[in-house]
Amino acid sequence: MNNHFKTAMDQVKAEEALILRTSSYLKNVENKNVRRNHFLQKGNQIMKKYAVAAALAVALIGGGSGVYGYYKIPVNYLSVDVNPSIELGVSMSGDVVEVEGINEDGNTVLEGVDVIGTTVEEAVQTIVESATENNFIEEDGSSVVSITTETDSDSVSEELTNAAEEGVTQALENENVEAEVIKSKIALDRRDQARELGISPGKLNLIQKLQKLDSTVTVDQYKDAKVKEIMKAIKDKKKEVKADLKEEVKEEIDQTIEEGKTEIDQTIEEGKAEIKQNVEQKKSEIKQQVEQKKSEIKQKIEQKKAEVKEKVQQIKAKNKNNGTQTTVESTTESNSQ
Amino acid sequence: MIQTFDDKKISDALEKYSDMVRRISYMYLRNKHDVEDVFQEVFLKLLTYEKPFESESHEKAWIIRVAINKCKDLSKSFWRKNTQSLEGVELTFNKKEESELMDAVLSLPVKYKDVIYLHYYEGYSVPEMSVMLNQKENTIYSNLHRARALLKNTLGEYAYEQSF
Numbered sequence: 001m002n003n004h005f006k007t008a009m010d011q012v013k014a015e016e017a018l019i020l021r022t023s024s025y026l027k028n029v030e031n032k033n034v035r036r037n038h039f040l041q042k043g044n045q046i047m048k049k050y051a052v053a054a055a056l057a058v059a060l061i062g063g064g065s066g067v068y069g070y071y072k073i074p075v076n077y078l079s080v081d082v083n084p085s086i087e088l089g090v091s092m093s094g095d096v097v098e099v100e101g102i103n104e105d106g107n108t109v110l111e112g113v114d115v116i117g118t119t120v121e122e123a124v125q126t127i128v129e130s131a132t133e134n135n136f137i138e139e140d141g142s143s144v145v146s147i148t149t150e151t152d153s154d155s156v157s158e159e160l161t162n163a164a165e166e167g168v169t170q171a172l173e174n175e176n177v178e179a180e181v182i183k184s185k186i187a188l189d190r191r192d193q194a195r196e197l198g199i200s201p202g203k204l205n206l207i208q209k210l211q212k213l214d215s216t217v218t219v220d221q222y223k224d225a226k227v228k229e230i231m232k233a234i235k236d237k238k239k240e241v242k243a244d245l246k247e248e249v250k251e252e253i254d255q256t257i258e259e260g261k262t263e264i265d266q267t268i269e270e271g272k273a274e275i276k277q278n279v280e281q282k283k284s285e286i287k288q289q290v291e292q293k294k295s296e297i298k299q300k301i302e303q304k305k306a307e308v309k310e311k312v313q314q315i316k317a318k319n320k321n322n323g324t325q326t327t328v329e330s331t332t333e334s335n336s337q
Numbered sequence: 338m339i340q341t342f343d344d345k346k347i348s349d350a351l352e353k354y355s356d357m358v359r360r361i362s363y364m365y366l367r368n369k370h371d372v373e374d375v376f377q378e379v380f381l382k383l384l385t386y387e388k389p390f391e392s393e394s395h396e397k398a399w400i401i402r403v404a405i406n407k408c409k410d411l412s413k414s415f416w417r418k419n420t421q422s423l424e425g426v427e428l429t430f431n432k433k434e435e436s437e438l439m440d441a442v443l444s445l446p447v448k449y450k451d452v453i454y455l456h457y458y459e460g461y462s463v464p465e466m467s468v469m470l471n472q473k474e475n476t477i478y479s480n481l482h483r484a485r486a487l488l489k490n491t492l493g494e495y496a497y498e499q500s501f
Contacts, residue, residue, distance in 0.1 A: 004500045005442070008435035009458050012363045012428060014355035014376075022355070022376040026347045026384060 074098045077150035077191060077201070078120060078160050080127055080168075082136050082143055082179075083226035084109040085200030087150075088123055090160065096123040102200040103224070108134055120160055124167030125174075132175040141178035144228040148184050148202030150191040157185040182231070199223055206230045213237040342384050350383055357397075358404050360458070363428070364443070364450045365408035375407045401459070402469050405451050412447055438500045441491040449484035452477055457501050 074089025074097050084105035089098025096115050101107035109130045115123035128137070128145065137143045147164045149157040161183050168181050186205050194201035197219055207222045210230060214237050222230050358379050362372045382403055390396035430436045442453060451470060455461045463481070467474045489497045 004432070004435045004438045005453075005457050007432075008430050008439050009360055009454075011430055011435075012356070012360045014351075014359035018359070018373065018376060019351050019355050021373060022380055023347055023351055025377050026342055026380055027344065029342070029381065 072097050075151075076153075076156050076160060077188075078124075078164055079146075079148045079150065079200045079202040080124060080164070081146040081148070081200050081202040081206075081227045082128075082131050083224075083228075084131055084134075084136050085203055086110060086127055087200060088115070088120065090120055094119065094159070094163075096120060099123070102198075105134075105136060106200075109136065120163040121167040121170075124164045125171040126167075128168050128171035129175055132171065132177055137172075137175070137177050137179055138228075139177060141180075142228060143177075143179040143226075144182060144231045145179050146182050146184070146202045146206065146227045148186060148200075148205055150186055150188055150201050152188050154185075161185070180231075182227075197223075203227065203230070206234065210234050210237060213241055346384060347380070350380055354380075354383075354397075354400055358400065361401065361404040361454065362408055364454050365405075365412045365447065371408075371411045374411065375404060378407050379404050398465075398469055401455070405470075409447060409451075434496065434499065437496070438492065441488055444491070445484055445487060449480055449487065452481045453484050453488075456481060 073091060075092050076090045077087055078090060079085060079087045079102070082105075083103070085102035086106045086109060087098075087100050087102055088096050089100075091097045096118055099110065099115050101110045109127060113126055113130050115126050118126070124147070131137055137145075145168050147161060147168065149160040149164075151157050151160065165181060165183065168179075172179055184202065184205050186201055190204070191201045194204040197204060199207075199219065203222075204219065206227065207217065207219050207230060210222065210233055211217045213234065217233075222233070225233075355376070358376060359372070362375045366372050366375065379400060383400060386399075390399065428439075430439060442450070445453065452466060455466050455469065456463075461469065463474055463477050466472075466477050470477070472480075485497075488500070492500065
């Protein structure tokens with residue numbers, strides 16, 4: 001039987017040159033690069049496309065630097081906030097390709113610090129160390145370091161968060177200070193919103209959290225606040241809301257108890273009335289029965305009396321008859337004497 | 338730490354699977370660079386795969402799946418759709434019938450190519466393909482059915498009968 005599909009496909013073989021090129025690629029790829037490639041694969045497909053498009057545009061406009069440009073384009077971001085706010089732009093290969101202080105303190109921290117071209121972990125470590133040296137991390141351990149990833153991919157967010165957290169931990173350890181680390185992620189479109197407001201996305205995220213708890217809060221109010229202060233406001237507000245809630249629940253319980261009490265009282269009253277009524281009814285029934293019995297007895301007595309009277313009459317009548325006879329007899333007796 | 342892959346591992350993997358990966362990429366791609374991309378990704382994934390495979394056939398099925406996915410990704414991509422490939426990877430077959438058949442197969446929509454390849458070349462059953470492609474058996478059946486109908490239509494009844 002013919003099977004052209006199979007015989008044709010059997011003729012398809014990997015070209016020698018293709019095998020050689022793949023082999024040399026695999027021999028030269030280092031595990032470090034493997035990890036980065038892995039990171040790249042997980043990256044957001046759409047961003048990847050835009051990045052490629054942008055890189056090609058650069059290539060067309062600027063000539064031969066296309067490939068260079070491609071690797072230099074930040075596709076995801078990460079913001080570090082203490083009060084200094086700094087944002088890192090991360091390329092597809094996971095390198096920091098852009099760094100920006102979003103407030104004045106952020107610029108202070110970045111003075112004399114170069115993190116371009118390093119990994120996210122190294123960059124965050126350098127930044128937190130510099131922040132500590134510039135006295136932005138308090139010695140009592142009360143400071144809060146916020147790490148916010150700005151990406152549309154969950155897996156990238158996780159990788160960036162882990163790398164940044166590692167960097168913060170290392171820096172705190174090196175500087176021998178303590179601080180609370182909070183992590184969050186936002187989508188890229190919220191980053192634009194933050195930048196319009198001139199604030200770091202991480203901070204905006206926290207302020208928006210606070211706004212959810214207290215609608216009167218404005219961004220301006222907390223724009224220059226430390227993360228620690230915003231966190232404190234959030235915690236306080238949460239406590240307040242909790243306390244309000246507690247109060248509300250307590251009131252509700254009290255009300256329910258009160259209502260329950262009234263209801264019980266009412267039931268008891270009703271019960272009492274019912275019992276009273278029953279007792280009255282029973283009493284009158286008994287009274288009636290007693291009356292009836294009484295009258296029955298009375299009637300019986302009357303009857304008995306009548307009977308007795310009759311009997312007495314009968315006896316009397318009898319006795320009268322006997323007396324006449326006796327008289328007769330005695331007369332007879334006296335006659336015979 | 339810098340660590341490269343074992344040379345022997347690389348050559349073993351390539352020897353064992355490069356023809357298969359080439360066939361799969363042939364089904365989907367017409368561009369030399371795309372094929373090279375598929376090769377790099379598939380073999381890199383294989384070398385960095387950390388868990389042991391249960392069996393030879395498990396390993397093979399895994400590679401087929403990775404290769405098909407990568408090929409589909411590339412064939413779906415914006416750049417492929419909107420640019421003409423400059424260097425086609427044209428192959429000539431021994432027989433005219435074979436060339437005609439392959440032209441017909443290659444012109445099938447992407448979603449039918451995998452079932453044709455897996456079923457008629459690799460000999461996988463519908464339930465096996467259902468697992469590999471993560472699709473319902475019914476979907477596989479109907480894709481297979483539609484692919485056959487399309488091929489019959491293009492090739493004619495007789496040529497179709499000679500083909501599979």
